[in-house]
Amino acid sequence: xxxxxxxxxIVGIAIPFLMIILVAISIYVPALFAxxxxxxxxxxxGDDYGQGHEYIVENSxxxxxxxxxxxxxxxxxxxxxxxxxxxxxxxxLSFEEAQKLKLKTSxxxxxxxxxxxxxxxxxxxxxxxxGTTDYNAMYLKGHNASKKLNLQSPNDERYYYRARxxxxxxx
Amino acid sequence: xxKNELLKHIEALASQHAITKDEVTAAFDAGVGGDADIEPTxxxxxxxxxxxxxxxxxxxxxxxxIWQHWSTLNSPAKIIGxxxxxxxxxxxxxxxxxxxxxxxxxxxxYFIAALVMPLGLHVTFHIAGLDxxxxxxxxxxxxxxxxxxxxxxxxxxxxxxxxFNIIFGTWLFFSFTSFLVGGHPIxxxxxxxxxxLAVGVAYAxxxxxxxxxxHRALTGTLYGFGVFCFLGAALALGDWKPHxxxxxxxxxxxxxxxxxxxxxxxxxxxxxxxxSLYLMGYILKITSEYFAQSLGWPLALVLTGFGLIAIGxxxxxxxxxxxx
Numbered sequence: 001x002x003x004x005x006x007x008x009x010i011v012g013i014a015i016p017f018l019m020i021i022l023v024a025i026s027i028y029v030p031a032l033f034a035x036x037x038x039x040x041x042x043x044x045x046g047d048d049y050g051q052g053h054e055y056i057v058e059n060s061x062x063x064x065x066x067x068x069x070x071x072x073x074x075x076x077x078x079x080x081x082x083x084x085x086x087x088x089x090x091x092x093l094s095f096e097e098a099q100k101l102k103l104k105t106s107x108x109x110x111x112x113x114x115x116x117x118x119x120x121x122x123x124x125x126x127x128x129x130x131g132t133t134d135y136n137a138m139y140l141k142g143h144n145a146s147k148k149l150n151l152q153s154p155n156d157e158r159y160y161y162r163a164r165x166x167x168x169x170x171x
Numbered sequence: 172x173x174k175n176e177l178l179k180h181i182e183a184l185a186s187q188h189a190i191t192k193d194e195v196t197a198a199f200d201a202g203v204g205g206d207a208d209i210e211p212t213x214x215x216x217x218x219x220x221x222x223x224x225x226x227x228x229x230x231x232x233x234x235x236x237i238w239q240h241w242s243t244l245n246s247p248a249k250i251i252g253x254x255x256x257x258x259x260x261x262x263x264x265x266x267x268x269x270x271x272x273x274x275x276x277x278x279x280x281y282f283i284a285a286l287v288m289p290l291g292l293h294v295t296f297h298i299a300g301l302d303x304x305x306x307x308x309x310x311x312x313x314x315x316x317x318x319x320x321x322x323x324x325x326x327x328x329x330x331x332x333x334x335f336n337i338i339f340g341t342w343l344f345f346s347f348t349s350f351l352v353g354g355h356p357i358x359x360x361x362x363x364x365x366x367x368l369a370v371g372v373a374y375a376x377x378x379x380x381x382x383x384x385x386h387r388a389l390t391g392t393l394y395g396f397g398v399f400c401f402l403g404a405a406l407a408l409g410d411w412k413p414h415x416x417x418x419x420x421x422x423x424x425x426x427x428x429x430x431x432x433x434x435x436x437x438x439x440x441x442x443x444x445x446x447s448l449y450l451m452g453y454i455l456k457i458t459s460e461y462f463a464q465s466l467g468w469p470l471a472l473v474l475t476g477f478g479l480i481a482i483g484x485x486x487x488x489x490x491x492x493x494x495x
Contacts, residue, residue, distance in 0.1 A: 002383060009376070009380035015369050016369060019366065019369045
């Protein structure tokens with residue numbers, strides 16, 4: 001074979017391998033150098049009836065408001081969790097305990113992390129990666145890195161938008 | 172014309188001194204060396220197509236059979252019906268390919284194997300209780316298929332195996348990179364665009380490397396898919412106002428003209444056609460993105476129309492002059 005064509009064969013085969021290596025580096029290397037997240041946050045499960053949330057954050061505090069549910073509708077039980085970010089672990093709180101926390105509702109914490117949903121693993125059709133959100137998985141995203149959060153599942157095992165809701169950073 | 176007819180014809184020509192021994196040996200050497208520029212006769216072309224259409228129909232039949240009787244068939248029957256059929260087709264193809272006159276039929280059986288084996292692996296893993304839609308399992312399935320056909324290629328260097336290796340290799344590349352990334356939110360649609368871009372470049376390079384090999388039948392297809400993926404991904408990476416990426420929007424015309432220039436060097440109609448089409452698409456995109464408001468939509472349309480006429484003219488002339 002013509003040496004020029006030999007080179008094009010080698011480069012053509014090498015490109016996918018190089019890209020796999022680059023992807024692996026881009027996942028693992030920034031995570032090694034990113035500062036460890038240290039700000040804890042409060043989140044809840046349940047309270048997922050449309051946009052009419054019963055629990056909201058007002059003036060840096062969690063408050064309960066009146067929501068009129070339709071007849072025969074039983075709202076799922078609301079549960080509150082304090083996420084210990086350095087340990088990536090949860091502690092369940094009562095509403096009264098959660099109410100005492102001072103919450104900051106900014107998207108990003110003061111150490112540059114934000115709580116986001118994951119992306120769907122497309123498997124058979126990975127061409128359109130990044131098109132939909134995976135509401136089952138949540139991540140801390142920041143500093144060109146992301147870390148998967150170990151969070152509690154919604155108590156009725158329904159996974160959809162805002163079944164698990166970030167309420168605020170505890171600073 | 173079969174072999175005996177051909178030999179008798181050569182004898183007849185030799186007796187009339189219409190052909191020399193050197194010409195016969197030169198033609199033989201060109202065929203053995205893979206240098207001969209052989210176009211399939213219309214009859215061979217139709218029979219080729221019929222073999223592959225037949226293979227696709229067999230695949231369809233097996234799929235429908237399993238789908239219709241999914242609830243009544245037991246697990247071994249489902250696995251034997253799909254994966255078993257795929258393996259059987261592969262074994263049959265190997266046996267048929269040993270006989271020279273059945274070479275074309277063996278290709279049809281390899282084709283059936285390449286279509287049915289992925290189905291069989293999906294069914295088998297599904298029955299084993301695994302999530303066949305996950306990127307991890309997709310990587311495993313495509314990996315198994317790639318290894319199977321890569322080993323087949325090493326034993327018998329058929330162009331068909333090269334094609335299957337490219338298809339299964341691409342599948343493995345996409346599913347394995349998805350597996351690596353998982354659900355990490357830092358990767359958005361641009362990640363897919365870069366993957367398509369990389370595949371486009373790889374296809375074009377492979378197509379070029381095959382031009383003087385027995386696999387040169389794949390060159391045109393690889394050029395076509397390669398340039399389509401490459402320019403499509405580059406155009407998509409430019410995004411749209413106000414999220415536009417200036418780098419990709421500025422570099423795109425250079426890439427298109429580079430592709431059109433390469434079409435002359437590589438004698439590729441696919442490069443010229445897709446280059447022209449993407450340049451038209453780019454002009455439409457940029458005009459509607461930036462000039463529709465400032466110049467006014469009617470004037471922007473007039474300019475776009477003239478731009479498209481100019482591209483059409485250049486395309487026609489390049490094709491007539493360099494790619495007859």
